[in-house]
Amino acid sequence: MSEPILEMTDVSKRYRTAGGFGRGRKGFLAVDGVSLHLERGEALGLVGESGSGKSTLARMANGLVVATSGTVRTDGQDVARLSRRGLRRLRRNVAMVFQDPLASLNPLQTVRQTLENVFRAHGETTSTAELVALLESVGLGADYLRRYPHEASGGQLQRVAVARALALKPDLIIADEPTSALDVSVRAQILNLLADLQRDQGISFLHVSHDLAVIRLYSDRVAVMQRGRVVETGPSDEIFRSPRHPCTRALVEATPEAELPA
Amino acid sequence: MIVYIARRMVTAVLMLLAIAFVTIALFFGASKDPARAMCGKPCPPETRAKVSAYMQTDQSAVWQYTEFVKGLFVGRTYGQGAQQVHCNAPCFGYSFPNRSDVTTLIAERLPVTLSLAFGAAVLCLVVGIGLGALSAIRKGGTLDRFSTGFAMFGLSVPTFLVGLLVVQVFGFMLNALPYSGFVSFSESPANWAWHLIGPWMVLSFILAAGYIRVTRTQLLNELSADHLVAMTARGASTRQVNRHAVRGVMVPVVAMFALDVTALLGGSVIAEKVFSLHGLGDLLLAGVNESDLSIVVGVTLFSAFLIIIGNLIVDLLMPLLDPRIRRA
Amino acid sequence: MPDPVLQVEDLCVSFTSGGVTADVVQDLSMRLDGGRTLAVVGESGSGKTITGRAIMRLLPRGASARGRIVVAGRDMLCADDRELRRARGSDVAMVFQDSMSALSPYLDIGAHIAQAVRLHDPSVTRRAARARAVDMLDRVGIPEPADAVRRFPHEFSGGMRQRAVIAMALVNRPALLIADEPTTALDVTVQAQILALLRELQQEYGMAMLLISHDFGVVGSAADEVLVLYAGRQAEYGSLRDIFDQPAHPYTAGLRAATPRLDARLDTAGERTRLRAIPGAPTSLRDAGPGCAFAPRCGLADQVGERCVVEAPLPTVRPTSQGGGPHLAACHLDRLPALQEVTR
Numbered sequence: 001m002s003e004p005i006l007e008m009t010d011v012s013k014r015y016r017t018a019g020g021f022g023r024g025r026k027g028f029l030a031v032d033g034v035s036l037h038l039e040r041g042e043a044l045g046l047v048g049e050s051g052s053g054k055s056t057l058a059r060m061a062n063g064l065v066v067a068t069s070g071t072v073r074t075d076g077q078d079v080a081r082l083s084r085r086g087l088r089r090l091r092r093n094v095a096m097v098f099q100d101p102l103a104s105l106n107p108l109q110t111v112r113q114t115l116e117n118v119f120r121a122h123g124e125t126t127s128t129a130e131l132v133a134l135l136e137s138v139g140l141g142a143d144y145l146r147r148y149p150h151e152a153s154g155g156q157l158q159r160v161a162v163a164r165a166l167a168l169k170p171d172l173i174i175a176d177e178p179t180s181a182l183d184v185s186v187r188a189q190i191l192n193l194l195a196d197l198q199r200d201q202g203i204s205f206l207h208v209s210h211d212l213a214v215i216r217l218y219s220d221r222v223a224v225m226q227r228g229r230v231v232e233t234g235p236s237d238e239i240f241r242s243p244r245h246p247c248t249r250a251l252v253e254a255t256p257e258a259e260l261p262a
Numbered sequence: 263m264i265v266y267i268a269r270r271m272v273t274a275v276l277m278l279l280a281i282a283f284v285t286i287a288l289f290f291g292a293s294k295d296p297a298r299a300m301c302g303k304p305c306p307p308e309t310r311a312k313v314s315a316y317m318q319t320d321q322s323a324v325w326q327y328t329e330f331v332k333g334l335f336v337g338r339t340y341g342q343g344a345q346q347v348h349c350n351a352p353c354f355g356y357s358f359p360n361r362s363d364v365t366t367l368i369a370e371r372l373p374v375t376l377s378l379a380f381g382a383a384v385l386c387l388v389v390g391i392g393l394g395a396l397s398a399i400r401k402g403g404t405l406d407r408f409s410t411g412f413a414m415f416g417l418s419v420p421t422f423l424v425g426l427l428v429v430q431v432f433g434f435m436l437n438a439l440p441y442s443g444f445v446s447f448s449e450s451p452a453n454w455a456w457h458l459i460g461p462w463m464v465l466s467f468i469l470a471a472g473y474i475r476v477t478r479t480q481l482l483n484e485l486s487a488d489h490l491v492a493m494t495a496r497g498a499s500t501r502q503v504n505r506h507a508v509r510g511v512m513v514p515v516v517a518m519f520a521l522d523v524t525a526l527l528g529g530s531v532i533a534e535k536v537f538s539l540h541g542l543g544d545l546l547l548a549g550v551n552e553s554d555l556s557i558v559v560g561v562t563l564f565s566a567f568l569i570i571i572g573n574l575i576v577d578l579l580m581p582l583l584d585p586r587i588r589r590a
Numbered sequence: 591m592p593d594p595v596l597q598v599e600d601l602c603v604s605f606t607s608g609g610v611t612a613d614v615v616q617d618l619s620m621r622l623d624g625g626r627t628l629a630v631v632g633e634s635g636s637g638k639t640i641t642g643r644a645i646m647r648l649l650p651r652g653a654s655a656r657g658r659i660v661v662a663g664r665d666m667l668c669a670d671d672r673e674l675r676r677a678r679g680s681d682v683a684m685v686f687q688d689s690m691s692a693l694s695p696y697l698d699i700g701a702h703i704a705q706a707v708r709l710h711d712p713s714v715t716r717r718a719a720r721a722r723a724v725d726m727l728d729r730v731g732i733p734e735p736a737d738a739v740r741r742f743p744h745e746f747s748g749g750m751r752q753r754a755v756i757a758m759a760l761v762n763r764p765a766l767l768i769a770d771e772p773t774t775a776l777d778v779t780v781q782a783q784i785l786a787l788l789r790e791l792q793q794e795y796g797m798a799m800l801l802i803s804h805d806f807g808v809v810g811s812a813a814d815e816v817l818v819l820y821a822g823r824q825a826e827y828g829s830l831r832d833i834f835d836q837p838a839h840p841y842t843a844g845l846r847a848a849t850p851r852l853d854a855r856l857d858t859a860g861e862r863t864r865l866r867a868i869p870g871a872p873t874s875l876r877d878a879g880p881g882c883a884f885a886p887r888c889g890l891a892d893q894v895g896e897r898c899v900v901e902a903p904l905p906t907v908r909p910t911s912q913g914g915g916p917h918l919a920a921c922h923l924d925r926l927p928a929l930q931e932v933t934r
Contacts, residue, residue, distance in 0.1 A: 049777040050748075153871040154634075183633040184804055185887075188848040188867035195864060210777065213807075213850035217863065240852060254782035255852050256807035259834070486650070488691035495646055496706045496758070497679035499671070509696050585742045586695055 003076050005172050005204045006038040006061050011070035012228075013056055030056045032228035033070070040171070043198050043205040045219030045236060047212055047251065053228040058174050058208045062094040063087050075171060092122050095165035099177040101157035105149045111135075111160050112145040118167040138163045138193060155186035162193060172204045173197070179214065191218050212255045216240050224248045270577045274570045281566040283327050285559050290323050316341050317358055319555065330355065330559065354564060355556030357549075364560035367545060374444050375541035378465065378533065379526035381458055383519070386466035390473020391515065397474070398481035399504070409474050416471025425464045425536035432460060442538035461537045465530060469522055476514050484510040513583050517576050524572030528565025593663060595765045595798035596622040596645065601657040603637065603644050603822075612876045615641055615822045618657075622815075624765065625792065627799040629813035629830075631806065631845075635874030637822035638802045642768045645800070646682055647674055662765040680710045683759035687771035689751040693743035699727070700739030703758045710762050726757040730787060749780035756787065763795055770802045785812050806849045810834065815915060818842050821883035822875030824905055828917035838908040838919035838926055841884045844868040882922070894922045 013031040031053045038044045046054040059065040060072050063079045072079040075093055082090060098104040105114055112131060119126045132142040138159040149157055158178065165173050175194060179187040195218055197203050209215050215222055216236050223233040224247060232245040243249045297314035314320040318329065318340060329338065333353035340347050340356055347363075349356045354364035393413075397406035432439040439460050445453040484490065484507040493503050531543035542561055549557030581587045603615040615637040622628045632638040644655045647666050659666040662681040669677065686692035693702060703726055704719035714722070720739060727735035730753040743751055752772065759767060769788065773781035789812065792799055803809055809816060809830070816833040818826040818841065826839040837843040847866040870887040885891045885898040905918035 049779065155871050183872050184806075185633060185845055185848050185868040186871055188850075188865035189869070191850070192864050192867055211850065212778070213852045216852055217850050217865065250779050252852065254779040256778075256782070256785075256805070256811040257852060259810065259851060259853065488686060488688060489694040491648055492684070492686060492692040492755075493694070493705075495648055495678050495684040497675045497677075497709045498705070499675055502709075506694065509694075584696065585698070586744050 002040055004037040005040045005075055007073040009035050009071045011060060011067045011072055013065060014068045029228055034230050036223050036230060038204055038206060040204055041202045043207055043219045045215035045222040046208045046225060047215050047222060048225030052225040054208050054225045055176055058176055058206050061174055061206060062091050092168045093170050094172045095170040097161050097165050097175045097178045100181045101154060101161045102149055104161055105157060107149050111147050115164060115167055118164055134163050134167060154182050155189055158182060158190050174206045176208045212251055270574055274574050277570055278567060282330060282563050285562045286327050287323050289555055289558055354560030357554050357556045359552050359554055364556050368564055371540060371542050371545050373446060374539050377458055378461055378541060381462040382465035382526060383523050385462050386469035386473060389466060390470035391477050394474040394477025395481055398478045413471040413474040416467055421468050421532040422536060424467055425533055428460050428464050429536060444539050461533045465533050476518060477511055480511045480514055481507060516579060520572040520576040524569040527568045594621045595624050595662055597660040599658040603640050603653060603655045605653050607652055614875050616875060618824055620817055622798045624798050625796045626814045627801055627812055628815045628817060629801045629803055629809040630817045630819060631803060631809055632819035633804055633872040635821060635872050636819040638819050639770055642770050642802050646678055646684060679706055680762045681764055682766040683764040685755055685759050685769040685772045687774050689755045690743060692755055695743060698740050698742050699754045703761050706758050706761050726761045730757040748776055752784055760791055764797060766798045768800045773808060806846055821873050821878045824920055826919045829915050831911050832917045839921050840888050840890050843926060890923055897922050
């Protein structure tokens, strides 16, 4: 079996709290001794309430957040030991999709410029045909190249954001609440798109969400987080069918079902 | 809260010391020797050296600086014997061309500057907030368009031009207002105001522009804020809601006002020049022209002192206006 | 039959800007009795929030409402300023999505609630109003209410703040509560608590609730009746059971199929079930043509043909389950085929 795409061992992140004389000098422990791994081609869901540390944890995978202790191995490399250049090379292989597409795209750049910048940042050039193919792979037409972010809907923009993530053919995509800012009818389109990428291109996914139902449908395995710790982990079907940890149980019970009792 | 106040105080004192140092250093680096101006013509080198030693300008900037700071607290003595002059604490330096200590010079000029600043501040607040609020409430109306244009004009036109226009139009053409001079308040309050209307108009015209803009945008933001919609939803009348909206406007306006007022107190060079008023700005200008180091440093530091006090007042006032700062 | 707490007939809301007037909400009708909850479901551009605001006559500048809105016997569209003020906060109150921006940052929680009390009864002293605030905070489950009244909005957690907003809305025992996405900004466990609290208070006070939401999960656990809006028009209206068990509008059916569910199973091939997405993006009435606004995204429009593009369908009566109220759907198709065909 090949090496996992992501392996975290006893990872912690402590944030220093601002302006602390005495009180609070210890700071805030956002992630507390987490170990998890993500196999190649697998989709791992990180669920938890706001403040549980799931976004912080996800951002450690590509070095956006540096762990205070523990080791993060992404694509076989120890993220903490990478040089600036090594980190850049790693990040071309680990793409991100954020919650709010409008905020994550530069409003002053056309879709073409946005996509071209990704190539340029890694010293590569690209052709129009390539860009069109890229857009088509996320279900958008060539006419989007000329558009500015305000000229597209939320769902279309999120597709652009996915295209940007795909541009350099990454092995791992970190999707941080990729659909929670979208309308319900559009949400399914993006989720299906991500699922197709996993299936057809073998891309691994680290999928962060507060929505259990989304995670259940689109992740192979799940890690449930609470106050910086992973309290339960396992195959998503098992976890949601028979949650063991009280925190998971509370989350499952609180999730309202769009279904009436028979 | 006590930590907060203490921290601001310490910062203020450090800032003042730094400003004094920078002023002295800059003056030494850039200008001609003050002793040269004092020793008259012709000026043989030995006389010049003597004068320089007497004025204590022959020493290094660092020495000057420590003497200056010491003088602030215990006073300072120049020269010896019959030529000895003493400058009492707080000593902002001694102006040899004027044969007077700078503290006295500032104290002489202060009433003029105070009067100017006081009236301009009141006028610009009334006009700025009034026009800003009215144009926000009737957004897009005639008044709004007028005051937006007015603000634009005020922000872009230089003070001296407005000053000259006011002098020209009201002073010479209409002969309605005096175009120069100052009458002290204790002498005749009516005459005092009469002589200051011109400069007040000029200064407040320039300053009001900022207040119109800040008040207008801030009030527009406030008026569409959810918590005011929520207040209407609770059954509050438009008047009650508007009154509440004012609170959100006060925070930036107070911040701006404290800075403007302290800047005004430091003297308005141009307005004072145009209306021939002998305030602090005029004093500073004279100091620069005559290479009078003591005046330049003294007035600069005094102005800086006022501005820092103003900042301090804002810092201390903000928590009262906005509970979020108080409990942070 | 008792008089309904809320009755809306042919409500139209239009915006005027630059001399052009355009409807954003068209021909909405609804009826809501005390103790019942009507959920208004829709996506962006559906006009659900503006409908809630129109009922309280809280429309933004440039917007105007036509039709008839009766709240607790008072015609809101005919009421003058004084009458409106008397109705707002006393007959009808509102809970907002973002509790932080719904509260003034400059006032403590007690001041907010006391203000709501004293606006409607000036004879209450300040002290008595604050005492009412303490009671109300206690009632909505805020611990140490005597201490909490003195705290400012930013000192509360999101859930506690929303409880405070609910306390503020309910302090005058309104007949109708309009809750605009009251739990969208909250975590699921907190959401469940807030929904339970609303339900409990509703039963205790016997008030009617208009629940505005985009989430079928929330709707399913809170509503008695459902109004589905699409692009400012009524797509479907019916009892919760009718809407969930026998949806008659392709949009309702599609929206339900696009909502992820926790009880989803693996299909026979062992693959994960995929959601059935509705193609395209939601529109608003302004961008809709003369026909059915949903037609461009509808998998069934081809079956009907030309009619969907040229003629906007009117709500017509559909079959109901036993005990259900009226069931209306605005679709040219009389009967919806199996779900597979509804969404492409």
